[in-house]
Amino acid sequence: MKSRWNDAEAAEYVTRYAAQGENEDVALRTYTSRIVGADPALVLHGGGNTSVKTRARNVLGEEIDVLCVKGSGWDLATIEPAGLPAVDMQPLLALRRLAELSDEEMVDQLRSKLLNAKAPTPSVETLLHAFLPTKFVDHTHADAICVLTNQPNGAELVREALGPKVLVLPWIMPGFPLAVAVADAFDANPDCEGICLLKHGHFTFGDDARTSYERMIAQVDAAERFAAERTATRTLVTVPAAPIDRTGVTSLAAVAAPILRGALATEVDTVWGPQQRRRVVDWRGDDDLVAFSTSDRARALVELGPLTPDHVIRTKGRYLYLSREEATDGVKCRAAVERYVQWYRRYFEDARDRMAFEPTMLDPKPVVAVIEGAGLFATGANAKAAGIAADIAQHTLRGKAIGEALGRYEDLSEGELFEMEYWSLEQAKLGKASHPLFAGQVALVTGAAGAIGCGIAEALLANGAAVVVTDLDAARLETVRARLAGRFAARDVLAVTADVTSATDVARLFADAARHFGGLDIVVPNAGIAHVSTLEDMDPERFDRVLDVNVNGTLLVLREAARLFRAQGTGGAVVVQASKNVFAPGASFGAYSASKAAAAQLGKIAALEFAELGVRVNSVNADAVFGDDEVPSGLWDMVGPERMKSRGLDPEGLRNYYRERSLLKTEVRPRHVGEAVVFLASGLTPTTGAVLPVDGGIPEAFPR
Known part of the structure; x- marks a missing residue:
């Protein structure tokens, strides 16, 4: 293991945080905390803690000794000075005189000694940091150290690998007893440079930030080298015996x-x-x-x-x-x-x-x-x-x-x-966490590169689902993925380019969802294309292409969904994105209207067949959803120019035309469709085989 200390970076931290009113001690503590946290071989996901003893002014303007220690909820890799709450040192040191101190009382004492009552709760190992007399203290759960300490002769191995200046203590539950034990061990060996806790982790310390940090790195490096030498002639169970298929x-x-x-x-x-x-x-x-x-x-x-x-x-x-x-x-x-x-x-x-x-x-x-x-x-x-x-x-x-x-x-x-x-x-934390509607659930949205698909994905993500978005247009799909990743957690979004008319692509899509998130609970067949033509002038090949995407694509997605739902055995939801045209077809829109009617009919058949799997299948009939400049409607890109030409309208005029023809005189937005999908997928009502219009109110499109 190599030291990540860099003089120029350290100086930059001091300058940056001085401008924010932080002293050099806190700036360097922030810097070395981050370079510790940046190495997963030292700490993982909020693990470990660090501290520095320094001076700060209390509410009376008096300069007092404080301990700035990692606060609850902060990760060393991204910590800021706010994540190192200052605690009045003198009352902390006085606690060492106690014979015992419960965890709950210890936390109360720590919070009551904060200089800022709004600061995060100091680490449960705050007293350990306080009782050690050195200025800086680092604590990690380094893999290499834990490998040595999780052995029957762990103490012997640590002493052999790290030398006499690293002390070894048995497993002690974190809290007041561990703090006292570590302090007693240090007092008895004031020249020590580290303390290992069997089956737990490792502390180093020093009177400056670099010394404490680089002692940590040197000792972990020694442990790594020791283990590597001892196992050099032995085969690890992680070494493949033959090439992996x-x-x-x-x-x-x-x-x-x-x-x-x-x-x-x-x-x-x-x-x-x-x-x-x-x-x-x-x-x-x-x-x-x-x-x-x-x-x-x-x-x-x-x-x-x-x-x-x-x-x-x-x-x-x-x-x-x-x-x-x-x-x-x-x-x-x-x-x-x-x-x-x-x-x-x-x-x-x-x-x-x-x-x-x-x-x-x-x-x-x-x-x-x-x-x-x-x-x-x-x-x-x-x-x-x-x-x-x-x-x-x-x-x-x-x-x-x-x-x-x-x-x-x-x-x-x-x-x-x-x-x-x-x-x-x-x-004490149980029951306090909130659970989003779709916590733990995974959704798939086809045709996600368009306005409606993006709006559906946004609504699902906003309600806690992980979402797989797919489309044939890779460039537009990437735009949607980037948009979703910017608004929500990037790891909750998987983008897969696929053609829903290809059985091979659809099977691969579902396999990718299974490998990445484990499966699917909500499936939204949304992919669709349109073609404007009278029946008299209809090109059969163009008609077949619309049917292929809107009908066969829906069928293939439903087929793979059924297989996956059966394997999981936990039910689920399918929401077919149909169209207002199912009930109210439009002239010169025969290919689209017929294909969407067929897709809606497949949804009804799925409601009949998927019920035994505990899967609810419903449809959304949307109308006139245009999207925005970043993610426009692919369908309106296809049919909008002809619609504008036939009505003598510009783009804004076309939007206004569709808005004004509805009963509610409202614009239907992509997120409206998304919220309809959320409701139907939620399971809050035992509904299957239903149709939910999202069209602002078109009387001729009322479900009958």
Whole structure:
């Protein structure tokens, strides 16, 4: 591991934050915190913490000693001075005289000593940072350190690898007891340069920012080199025995992900009746992870705890292992998940008495699965949560592989891990998080490069869904993807160029959705084209092309949707984007009107056939949706010029014409159609086979 310290960058941070009123200590603390956070081999997703002891003025204008320490909710990789709340040092130091201090009282004390009451809650390890007398303190969960400390002889290995100036302490639960133990160890060894906590992590410190940071890097580098030397002649379980069949891996992932995702869904009671609580999947199929999954040690290793118990909140301690047969058979997959649930319930019952309060059991289903021949699958309530779990699990499997080659990977006891998973400070957060309407759900929108498709995608994303957008026009699709990624989380959007008239393309589209997000819950066949011509002058080839996109494209999408919904076994929703022309066709619009009527009829047939799968199928009949300059309507690009010519109107006049002909005298916007899709996909009413007009009110288009 190499130091990322750069004198010029450090100086730039000092200059930048001086202009914001921050002193040099805080500026350099921000800088080194960020370069620590930038390395996933040191910390992952909010892990670790840093601090600096400095001076600041209180409300009376008095300059006092303060500790600026990482605050809750901040990530070291992106931290700002606001993420290092200042705490009055003297009251913190006085707390060391106590014989004991509960976590809840400790948090109260920390918050009461903040210079700014609006600041984030200081790290739970604030007292540890305060009790160490050095100016700067860094704490990480470095993979290399955890590989050494998760061994039966971990203390011996650390001393051999890092030397006598790095102290080793046994596992101690974070909080007041750990803070006192670390301070006592430092006081007894004031020349030490680091402290390792078995099965947890690593602290370094110094009187300047660079010293504390580079001690961290040097010690992690020494641990990496030590492990590499000890395992140089041993084969890691992450090293493929033969070249990986990438086609076979990706095909297996596409089949297995929806089955796993369906098995992990949970039915919950709501005021609207039973609803499926689903998860998004993040698949990692790198060669080394596939090799791990096929190892004869894989099942045993995934059932051991994480590299550091800090990760248990994100991934649970034990992962699920599925053989290829279990992963591709819905009945066997659900049985394997149920065995995991039974284990988890026993784990909970055996350890619940260790807590001073009555814990509330978390979802007993696994968060991470390793599938033989396919690699790692992590899940979460959204793409971000799934990605975090996947990042952690990926590092964990690689660390376990090295640990197993080094000697024998050893985790915390289940009871100790339970105390971390059911920590009172974490339990207090239960029930406080809000859940968007489509949390954990994945939607597909075809024809997404046009105004209506983009509006539908925006509405679905705004309600918490991950969304796959597809279109044949790659350039326009990229415009939509960039727009959606700018307005929402980029990782919630997957863009796939595909032709809905090609069975091969549509099958690939659904496979891509399965590999990327785990499956689909909402499918919106929206792709459509138009052609203006009287029947007398109709070109049969142009007519066939409209039918091919609007009818055959809808059929192919419905066919693949049925297969995927069946594999998942958790129901879902289909919303066919039909048209006002289904009920009120227009002259010279025969190809479009006939094709949309056929697509609507396919939707009704799907409502009949998909009901046994728990899938609701409904239609939206929209009219005169123009879009905006960034994402215009592809359909109006085709038919608008002729419509303007026949009516003697300019573009604004055409918009006004369609607005004024409706009962409500209103413009129909893409997001209006999107909100109609949201309602029909929500499951808030037991509705299937219905048609919802979104046209401002066209009497002749009223459903009859």
